[in-house]
Amino acid sequence: MKKIFKNITASLLLIMATFSLNSCEKTYFEGVNDDPNSPTDVPPSVLLPSIQAEIAWAQGGDMARFTSLLIQQVRGASRQFTVYETYNFTEDDFDNLWRLNLYAGPLMDLYTLNKICKDKGYIHYGAVGNIMMAYGLMITTDCFGNAPYSQAFQGTQNISPAYDSQESLYADMNTLLDEAIAALDAPDGSGVEVGSEDFVYGGDYTLWKKFAWSLKARLAIHKTKVPGSNAAADAITAINNGGFTSNSDDAQFNFYPGPTTDSPWFQYIEQRDDIAYTDSAGTLVTLTDQIMPSMNDPRRSIYLSGTTLGDFYGGETAPVFFMTYFEMKFIEAEAKERTGDDAGAQTALNDAVTAQMTKVGVSAADITTFLAANCVLTGTQQDKIDQIMTQKYIAMYLQPEAWTDWRRTNIPALTSNLSGSQIPRRFIYPQSETDNNKASRDAAVAAMGCGSNSLDCRVWWDQ
Amino acid sequence: MRKLFTLLVVGLAFVVLQASAQERTISGRVTSIKDNSTVPGVSVVVVGTTIGTSTDAEGKYSLNVPSSAKTLIFSALGMKNKEVTLGASNVIDVALEEDVLKLDEVVVTALGIKQEKKAVGYAVQDVGGDALTKAGSRDLINGLSAKVSGLTVINSTGSPGGASYIRLRGFNSITGDNQPLFVIDGVPIDNSNLGSGNPDNGSNNFLESVSNSNRALDINPDDIESVTVLKGAAASALYGINAAGGAIVITTKKGGKAGPGKSVNVTFNSSIQWDQVNKLPEMQNKYVQGTGGEWYGPETGMPVSWGPMADTMSWDGSAYAWDKHGMLVSSNDPTAKEKFIPYDNLDFFQTGVTYDNSVAIAGGDDKNGFRVSLGHLKQNGVIPLSDWSRTSLKFSGSSKISEKFSASGSVDFSNSGGQRVQQGSNLSGLMLGLLRTPISFDNSNGLSDPSNPNTYSFPDGSQRNFRGGGGYDNPYWSINKNPFHDDVNRVFGYASVNYIFNEHVDVTYRLGTDFYSDRRKQAFDIGSRAFPAGQVSEEQYFYRHVNSDLLFNFKWKFSEKIGSNFLLGNNLYSRTFQQVYAQGDGLNFSGFYNMNNTMTVLSRESTTRYRTGAVFGDWKLDFASQIYLELTGRVEKSSTLPTDDNVFFYPSASVGWVFTETFGMSDNKVLPFGKLRANYAKVGHDAPPYSLRDVFVGAIPADGWTNGISFPFNGTGGYTVSDVAANASLKPEKTSSYELGTELRWLNNRIALDVSYYYSKSTDQIIPVPVPGTTGFASAYLNAGEIENKGVEAILNVTPVKTKNFSWDLTLNWSTNKSKVLSLSPGIETIGLGGFEGSDIRAIAGQPYGVIYGGGWLRNSAGQIIIDDDPTSFYYGFPLADPVLKVLGDPNPDWIGGISNTFTYKSWSLTGVIDIRQGGDIWNGTKGALVYFGMSKLTENRGTTKVFQGVKASDGAPNDIVATLTEDWYEDNGGGFGSVAEDFIEDGSYVRLRQLALTYSVNPKYLKRSPFSSIDISFVGTNLWLSTDYTGVDPEPSLTGANNSLGMDYFNNPGTKSYGVKVRVTL
Secondary structure, rough: OHHHHHHHHHHHHHHHHHOHHHHHHHHHHHHOOOOOEEEEEEEHHHHHHHHHHHHHHHHHHHHHHHHHHHHOOOOOOOHHHHHHHOOOOHHHHHHHHHHHHHHHHHHHHHHHHHHHHHOOOHHHHHHHHHHHHHHHHEEEEEHHHHHHOOOOOHHOOOOOOOOOOOHHHHHHHHHHHHHHHHHHHOOOOOOOOOOOOOOOOHHHHHHHHHHHHHHHHHHHHHHHOOOOOOOHHHHHHHHHHOOOHHHHHHHEEEOOOOOOOHHHHHEEEEEEEEEEEEOEEEEEEEHHHHHHHHHOOOOHHHHEOOEEHHHHOOOOOOOOEEEHHHHHHHHHHHHHHHOOOOOHHHHHHHHHHHHHHHHHHHOOHHHHHHEEEEEEEOOOHHHHHHHHHHHHHHHHOOHHHHHHHHHHOOOOOOOOOOOOOOOOOOOOOOOOHHHHOOOHHHHHHHHOOOOOOOOOOOHHHHH | HHHHHHHHHHHHOOOOOOOOOOOOEEEEEEEEEEOOOOOOOOEEEEOOOOOEEEEOOOOOOEEEEEEEOEEEEOOOOOOOOOOEEEOOEOOOOOOEEEEOOOOOOOEEEEHOOEEEEEOOOOOOEEEEEEHHHHHOOOOHHHHHHOOOOEEEEEEEEOOOOOOOEEHHHHHHHOOOOOOOOEEEEEEEEEOEOOOOOOOHHHHHHHOEEEEOOHHHHHHHHHHHHEEEEEHHHHOOHHHHHHHHOOOOEEOOOOOOOOOOOEEEEEEEEEEEEEEEOOOOHHHEEOOOOOOOOOOOOOOOOOOOOOOOOOHHEEEEEOOOOOOOOOEEEOOOOOOOOOOOOOOHHHHOOOOOOEEEEEEEEEOOOOOOOEEEEEEEEEEEEEOOOOOOEEEEEEEEEEEEEEOOOOEEEEEEEEEEEEEOOOOOOOOHHHHHHHHHHHOOOOOOOOOOOOHHHHHHOOOOOOEEEOOOOOOOOHHHHHHOOOOOOEEEEEEEEEEEEEEEEEOOEEEEEEEEEEEHHHHHHHOOOOOOOOOOEEEEEEEEEEEEEEHHHHHHHHEEEEOOOOOEEEEEEEEEEEEEEEEEEEEEOOOOOOOOHHHHEEEEEEEEEEEEEEEEEEEEEEEEEEOOOOOOEEEEEEEEEOOOOOOOHHEEEEEEEEEEEOOHHHOOOOOOOOOOOOEEEEEEEEEEEEOOOOOOOOOEEEEEOEEEEEOOOOEEEEOOOOEEEOOEEEOOOOOEEEEEEEEEEEEEEOOOOOOOEEEEEEEEEEEEEEEEEEOHHHHHEEEEEEEEEEEEEEEEEEEHHHHEOOOOEEEEEEEEEEEEEEEEEEOOOOEEEEEEEEEOOEEEEEEEEOOOOOEEEEEOOOOOOOEEEEOOOOOOOOOOOOOOOOOOOOOOOOOOOEEEEEEEEEEEEEEEEEEEEEEEEEEEEEHHHHHHHHHHHHOOHHHHOOEEOOOOEEEEOOOOOOOOOEHHHHHHHHHOOOOOOOOOHHEEEEOOOOEEEEEEEEEEEHHHHHHHOOOOOEEEEEEEEEEEEEEOOOOOOOOOOOOOOOOOOOEEEOOOOOOOEEEEEEEEEEE
């Protein structure tokens, strides 16, 4: 019996030491599952730069490549791009753009940034965030049509966000811009201001306001086909209220030489190179092989270098243009022409072409020659609009906005690459929405009046 | 739960008794019943202690036993154990019976516990060390191929050091790791397959880059004594989380008493094997580089081979940088000089050679044993300049320090690494560049030395390839200018002590660790197509885990017939994993591959920690050696689950019934042994670390076509909200499984059959469920999804012939597994597991796991293909593509099996293992791409006409439109870059001669006067014969390595066959 009791103590001690994890337990597990690699809170100054870079990559990547193919500023040379040339797009092709490059990328970051700014009272920072949000939404909806916004960005709280109509998105974007412009003038006691992390303007609020007004002009001019809108008049108002005043006001994202900082077109040519810019195996590219030669356009040797892109548009440092002074001037020219102000339209057109040509590096003498030969407005109002939009088509090289302009005005006249099919009028909703948000996606397709999620369906301002 | 265990244990602790001090000497002789001969090497042990000895060369033994000793147990390999109760006499002679039925065969189960096989209530199979290495297998996983039913082994590439993927019983976790746990001597070891490349690219790194190793390759197969495969959940319920996919339990060779008259046993193994590529895709050799029937030379950068027919072309002898013979012209052209002969670029591959040598010294006495082994393997691959080598040094020892106390330990040092080759979807990928090369361009430039710079470059340093320096790397450039080296230094081992209180209670404590550093360096020289400015990257992985087991074992008998064993244990496991990645972009000048020579450097670091703690119990009951019952339970806590809800409980129950004992049939001539078994078990998986809180990560804007940019950008840092939404209330995944089985032996064990049927269902899968991008995330961690697996496994062992000089043993194993994803999450139909746009591998509700998903032809409701009959359309006469993607194939085979034959005649033996896979689709992406490029043999029919089978779009009438198979068609939907992948899904069934070994064992009587105990010489071969309908490379490898997405072939490196000689000498 004694032996047994002696052993019990020993055994008990051993067992207690082993199995009572309670006290050691807490220390054993403490902090093990705290992620040391990724922070859970960040200041807005590290979100803004990534937002700008992400939007630049979205716009300068798939978006620019697809849209310039559609309006025949380029052609498909090999592999997947020869397939896209005949508009053989599937839902899969738009997945990266919609999901990773827009919604789950910069748009979510913008939503988060704006929330942080609102919560912490960063009034000026929030204003810049709102302007970028308006821009991000604009490029999204102009390509795809109806798109989620009011129900989006809620994570697992709402895993099937409904799509907002394009019309309501336009209203939202205008509100965002108006509020931002007002906020930039208001006092901000938080002490947190936009600084050098801002790749676009380095924290210069004056320039941000100009950008906001110019964006409002762009939003306005999109509505030229929407019945009951004052597209032209609204555009002129916005420009007069405070649009860009010179090339140095341009909102653009710059790139730098180096494999992790090169521009999207440079990387595309270097790594894929499936696009042709001129005379590919005997088939002409409308812009560079037909229109430009017909005008003796001196920009052709700047746009192109041999058979590939020249340095300005295809070099390592080729910027992505969010919105430029010259674009705004083209909007002004078109708007003034539509409201019957011929003289104003002529001045604006000359300014626009001059600004763009100066920007890409054409000499003053060549500019003068070109203006005299090609930019004198003649004929009916429609003829003049034709001339303005043709010049804009040349100037907006590789800009997705050019496709929007073509859809709006049908200038220049383009023939579809695939007989029996029309040139697409929108990007189709991607595979991931079909897989994971089908009900909302189908509702959006129906709301737009499309029979199916097709490339041919027209968005709200394109009826 | 815990209180209950404590009470139970305390109760049982009362049973501890003390030993007393007096002794006596027992001696005797052991003979064999069969022929009355004496038996040496028989172990004689006092039951309940470590007191024992062995019989000498004359079968005699002598042992001092304490007065409290009650029983002696006599055991020897191949003989039935015998227990003898000690009486008054001090002389005990014993006659042992031959164990024909191998009933006392012992298997090693979970935690290193040895059990008699007949007492095991679940499916278990073991493979002896010899069987693993007999045919010269270079690594453990390869050696297991086709030997274990229900075990799938897939080698991901024929490249030296390439990863092998291993899986038991199907997929139980949708996104987690489905591979079994590897355990050596009771201690888990790491078997990761770590990808290379910028960690920002995530799992896309597996689609390109090199084929990295899985860490089980560090084990020297010559050190392995036996491998027990625990197939189902019941077998591994004691390991908890990490063994949800089963367990591979490895026992290594230990020392022990050397043979009679010797102090140590020395074993030498040496082999040399030659490897050759076993299969390459079918290529055309009739049309040269060009498009539209016109020749375009390399300087134009022409990517495709749609040029004129080779036999209409000649060289013109002009001075031409791209070809010594000149430019190509039509043979009718006045400048034509020499008839063009197509180049065979596939002679790029060489015969590889592998040297494998090892030596082991083992020795000891009754109480102590040690073993030291040193092994070295060096493999030169079939791709020039690729190699891999492994050096391993192992020490193990064990000692019975006193009657009650024994200790053992082992430590294994291993160094491995090599120079590897780019593969997959990568501009510098070897096969990508090689297979797309037109027949009119000679990658080797007529030279035979693969490291000669004139094959791949011009004197000015620019690249010489079929696309004028652009496009893809010349394979010679790739092997010379894109070097990849890895160097792994690893140590794993354990120390364990065991203390026996008395015949009822003993305790073991075991501490094991595994740590390694894996350093990789990848360089791309200036001009490499993947990184034209050049790039150097250095990657350092550091892995360490520590595993602690404390086990109390209680044995007692309730009565004469009813025995019981209770194991109570505590396990602590802690793991740390660190990665540092540095990438230098833009070399300042070529040829110097060092980070210091780069212009911009980005770096990434990450640390992951993980810990679990568990308490478990295992209770076995044995009713008269007829009915065996086992109950286990494990309570576990994991660091990756929410702190207020991170405990989970896994039970299992098994029962085995040896019905032949119950019905008194053990003397039956026909069926002396029959057993039924059934079990139920629950295991699970926890969450990946750090999935509970939303985080921000560094921004890396990119798209599917370009590498993109990264932060810091121009000196500014940028973060983005992580694409994966966290979930603060994750629960563990659970798998419940049921298994029924039987084991039958007929005709004196000439025929033995083991069949199991299993069903398992996994729920609450933790999956990054894809959510619509419009939620702001690409995926969210949710407990969702159910997946079920069911299958049958059978092993049949037959000895058709057994005479004095000749025997023939045959083992057949066969298994089938059907998995089905029952559901994912509400609103979620599919989860991508890996792959490319247009054809990827997915988990889809209602489908088997891991199906191939992509574009197919448009069909009507009767399944007929719809043909475009609009004369103005580009596709007139051609089938139309279905814009809705669908399931195209299933990479899971219908069944797999193996046939192992061993013929023994006197000193000769011949073993062959045949490996059969029936079913299992593969997406032949390589062929799809080669069709686009005009290089696939399929495109020899270019220009011919075809009436596609189907119905017309407008009226449904049978198609009669004659279409011409043009370049335009093959560059569109007729080839792999269009939107239709359907035609490139092929059946990957195969029959192959996996292993062949012809061995001659020198007759021991010739060696009596020599220092040698045995000499065996073998001629070995692996993969010598392959029969398959698959038109690409060997259908077994998978592009993504040891990963859940199988069934993809996109410029995979080819598989190999090998043959050689192996010599084994023991002293």
